[in-house]
Amino acid sequence: GSGGIGKGPVICSAVCGNPYAGLVSHLRAAWLSGKTRPMEYRVAQLEALGRFLDEKKQDILEATAADMGKPSFEAYFTEILLCKNELNSTLNNLCHWMKDEHVDKSLLTQLDCAFIRKDPYGVVLIIAPWNYPIHLFLVPLIGAIAAGNCVVVKPSETTKNSERLIAEMLTCYLDNDCFAVVTAGVQETTRLLENKFDYIFFTGSPSVGRIVMTAAAKHLTPVTLELGGKNPCYVCDSCNVQNTARRVAWGRFFNAGQTCVAPDYVLCSAEMQEKLLPALREAITEFYGPNPRESPDFGRIVGDRQFQRVQALLHSGHTAIGGQTDAEERYIAPTVLVEVQQDDPIMQEEIFGPILPILTVASVDDAIAFINARERPLVLYVFSSRKEVMKRVLERTSSGGFCANDTIMHMTIPSLPFGGIGQSGLGRYHGRSSFETFSHQRSTLLRGAGRETLNTPRYPPYAPHRLPL
Ligand code: NAD
Numbered sequence: 260g261s262g263g264i265g266k267g268p269v270i271c272s273a274v275c276g277n278p279y280a281g282l283v284s285h286l287r288a289a290w291l292s293g294k295t296r297p298m299e300y301r302v303a304q305l306e307a308l309g310r311f312l313d314e315k316k317q318d319i320l321e322a323t324a325a326d327m328g329k330p331s332f333e334a335y336f337t338e339i340l341l342c343k344n345e346l347n348s349t350l351n352n353l354c355h356w357m358k359d360e361h362v363d364k365s366l367l368t369q370l371d372c373a374f375i376r377k378d379p380y381g382v383v384l385i386i387a388p389w390n391y392p393i394h395l396f397l398v399p400l401i402g403a404i405a406a407g408n409c410v411v412v413k414p415s416e417t418t419k420n421s422e423r424l425i426a427e428m429l430t431c432y433l434d435n436d437c438f439a440v441v442t443a444g445v446q447e448t449t450r451l452l453e454n455k456f457d458y459i460f461f462t463g464s465p466s467v468g469r470i471v472m473t474a475a476a477k478h479l480t481p482v483t484l485e486l487g488g489k490n491p492c493y494v495c496d497s498c499n500v501q502n503t504a505r506r507v508a509w510g511r512f513f514n515a516g517q518t519c520v521a522p523d524y525v526l527c528s529a530e531m532q533e534k535l536l537p538a539l540r541e542a543i544t545e546f547y548g549p550n551p552r553e554s555p556d557f558g559r560i561v562g563d564r565q566f567q568r569v570q571a572l573l574h575s576g577h578t579a580i581g582g583q584t585d586a587e588e589r590y591i592a593p594t595v596l597v598e599v600q601q602d603d604p605i606m607q608e609e610i611f612g613p614i615l616p617i618l619t620v621a622s623v624d625d626a627i628a629f630i631n632a633r634e635r636p637l638v639l640y641v642f643s644s645r646k647e648v649m650k651r652v653l654e655r656t657s658s659g660g661f662c663a664n665d666t667i668m669h670m671t672i673p674s675l676p677f678g679g680i681g682q683s684g685l686g687r688y689h690g691r692s693s694f695e696t697f698s699h700q701r702s703t704l705l706r707g708a709g710r711e712t713l714n715t716p717r718y719p720p721y722a723p724h725r726l727p728l
Pocket residue numbers: 386387388389390391395413414415416417443444445448449462463464465467468470484485486487488518519609611637679684
């Protein structure tokens with residue numbers, strides 16, 4: 260339930276009124292003991308995460324299905340396979356990433372040793388959202404462990420089954436001295452954030468990101484913020500219409516639209532909209548059958564509050580495809596809206612549900628102007644068979660990531676840094692970027708104790724004739 264702490268050894272300090280002070284100081288003591296530093300230790304903990312994914316595969320599929328009707332393929336692909344990819348890439352490269360990086364030296368330090376040590380930060384806090392409840396705490400956790408930190412994980416309280424699974428998992432698979440799960444709602448998380456952490460990694464909405472960054476500022480704690488927003492999808496007249504429709508529909512309706520990198524809205528010409536609509540209708544039927552409600556491959560909205568919010572967005576524009584809802588099941592059909600205006604409610608917030616509005620623009624430059632007039636998105640999608648169109652959009656816009664002729668796939672490559680810019684976030688992770696995010700670059704100079712005559716010129720009394728005046 261809410262407000263609990265995973266079964267690890269916890270000393271609550273009622274004295275200072277901070278319910279998490281004991282936990283944090285316990286982890287800090289473990290970190291100071293140096294236990295998490297050796298590579299062998301990190302590898303053993305990462306391998307334990309791998310065993311968790313293998314042994315609890317079924318439990319993960321069941322928990323995410325119970326939480327939000329997550330289709331088992333979608334759960335398997337995102338919550339298990341992508342995490343295993345990340346784990347394998349980390350285990351394969353860790354030895355190389357951890358190496359001290361030797362740098363060029365000056366004349367005065369020629370005989371010394373100068374390098375960058377990849378030092379752990381210390382005690383790290385990871386706060387995760389509900390939409391991919393396993394993936395979004397596990398992938399940052401892999402990076403934090405790889406870099407040698409102690410970690411507090413705070414999963415989302417919205418997805419209760421996954422939250423319980425995580426709380427029970429860490430204590431069974433990981434070293435309880437160094438890794439803890441805190442199950443907490445908003446109030447408890449506020450208390451948790453009063454503690455001094457050495458790094459905070461937050462995934463969630465921009466509004467809560469602001470709250471987390473403010474709390475971090477009190478301790479001058481560095482943060483990574485993985486946030487959301489509205490990801491534009493520009494569809495050029497030259498695109499392959501059928502393939503575009505399938506790839507856009509897949510990205511939009513995957514996890515019932517509750518994906519931070521989902522295409523949020525389409526920008527295209529009026530002529531393209533005429534071609535795209537039947538192709539989208541065909542793709543939706545192909546994916547989910549004539550009644551998506553009966554498809555085992557289409558998910559549900561996570562909670563009643565979120566359902567009400569998404570359902571209200573259906574009133575924007577005109578419904579071209581779908582539009583059916585069922586509050587009981589928290590079902591919203593894969594929906595496409597047309598004749599949507601810029602000032603409609605659906606264009607004011609991240610949709611985070613299975614609704615795709617199409618807005619018409621006159622040209623690629625119109626689309627670029629539309630995109631640049633708004634907050635910088637987490638990802639920008641372009642569908643075109645013309646290289647110069649992709650190049651033009653890439654060069655004239657700014658976004659966390661960029662993906663041409665597909666959706667979501669850019670985040671499946673661990674060697675591509677993943678993160679936002681502006682309102683969509685701060686910092687990056689995945690693969691080596693995760694390791695670097697959770698490592699401090701410690702500048703190190705090891706000098707010899709002798710050869711003092713070489714130092715004489717820099718000591719007072721200074722010889723005036725040495726100044727180049
Ligand atoms: P959220 O911001 O409401 O919650 C995220 C986490 O913050 C949860 O663990 C929650 O308990 C905690 N939290 C909520 N209010 C808090 C407060 N006042 N103080 C302290 N902690 C608080 O986000 P959500 O609804 O769980 O997730 C949806 C959002 O996350 C969307 O905006 C989506 O785009 C974004 N997201 C981003 C990424 C990414 O990688 N960039 C990935 C997934 C989701």
